Amino acid sequence: MKNVYPKTYSIKNLEFGNVKSVHKINSIKSIKSYTDYQNSNNKKSMKRARRILRLKNDLETKAVDVLKNGENILCDADNCFMSREVINDKSEIIARVGNGASLRKYIVFVKSTAKPQINTSKAIFSNKLTPVLDDEKIISIYMGEEKYDISVDIDFEDTNVEVFEKVAKALNDKNIDIDAQVIKISDVVVKLQIKSKHSGLRNKFHIEDKVGRIVCEYNLDDVICKAQNLNCIINDKCYELEDNNIVLDNGKLKITLKKALKGYGILIIRENVRQIVNDISNFIDSYNKLTEGLYYYSRNKRVLDIIDKFINRNQSEFYNIGIIMDKDFKIKFDENIFIKTLKNKKEYTENLIKGKKGLVTIIFNFTKYILNNLFEIVGVESFKVYDSHSSNVSKYNSGSLIQYLF
Helix, strand or coil, X not given: CCCCCCCCCCHHHEEECCECCCCCCCCCCCCCCHHHXXXXXXXXXXXXXXXXXXXHHXXXXXXXXXXXXXXXXXXXXXXXXXXXXXXECXXXXXXXXXXXXXXXXXXXXXXXXXXXXXXXXXXXXXXXXXXXXXXXXXXXXXXXCEEEEEEEEEXXXXXXXXXXXXXXXXXXXXXXXXXXXXXXXXXCEEEEEEEECCCCHHHCXXXXXXXXXXXXXXXXXXXXXXXXXXXXXXXXXXXXXXXXXXXXXXXXXXXXECCCCCCCEEEEEEECHHHHHHHHHHHHHHHHHHHHHHHXXXXXXXXXXHHHHHXXXXXXXXXXXXXXXXXXXXXXXXXXXXXXXXXXXXXXHHHHHHCCCCHHHHHHHHHHHHHHCXXXXXXXXXXXXXXXXXXXXXXXXXXXXXXXXX
């Protein structure tokens, strides 16, 4: 979205022209240093100019907040009406949904989840000397069509835990898809666990002795968890994958399955109504704060009249979505009415909020007008802004607000 936020200027680089207010500022040629104006008239003009600048900066801050909150509603890709939430009745299913996901229901059957292979040795006393004779031992591991030979040097003074540590280091240093670690069962008992790094049938392995009896002596070939693929059915479509993550709806729905289900799970993707309500509430709150500054000066009520007439002209329709304008030009928002209408008339509600002549669209354009005419709004009819980095001078002229909005 095109940047509509203006620069913030200080009192030092502003030149004021005619001022429409009770106290008319005399022509101030330049306000670059306070010492240029020693007489009382110029001091009064400076004071008045500072007051106008403070008001201008306050309105600018509030207007920028309106635009930022408006972008959450009006932007094409990530507006709040694209926000989604997922209703999930099973803790075994983790679902993450992105903006713009299809509004639908998913029925999930999980026969089995993907698992890595895990081998675990027998439990042994850690500080006892190893029964394996000292020498170089070679362990062979088969993964798919690949074979890996791993050498382990055993000393006759090694304890069982030292042998496990040597085997684990040798396996891990080989940089194959296997992770080995010593598991402490108690202060005096340990096991060696050998596990494939990834789940799925493709990652199953077989381990055996090539030289020596390390595998045989410690039962390192004892499989306690077999490698397996994910097998599930989602909306009558079968999936067999090597991991437990399923991506649907062009990446907008990601499902992770933790374990097999008894029966089936249901996922319902629906609009994130709370997000929509929060974004609209924030937008209206920021607009109401802006109107407080505009309403403070009676001459600016003519600007607020445009929004007032716009809402009142469509009073019945806006009332149907919980929007009304009070006497101080502030907007009141009834969330319950809005939610009810949103559920029954989604397109109708969305169009009244963010359509071409929707509430947020009109106020967004109104706020851009305010930003582009801040000095006129606060009482300065014309002004020049000097860019300290160049000799360029920009000048804002008032235009037709009605044409600007509509």
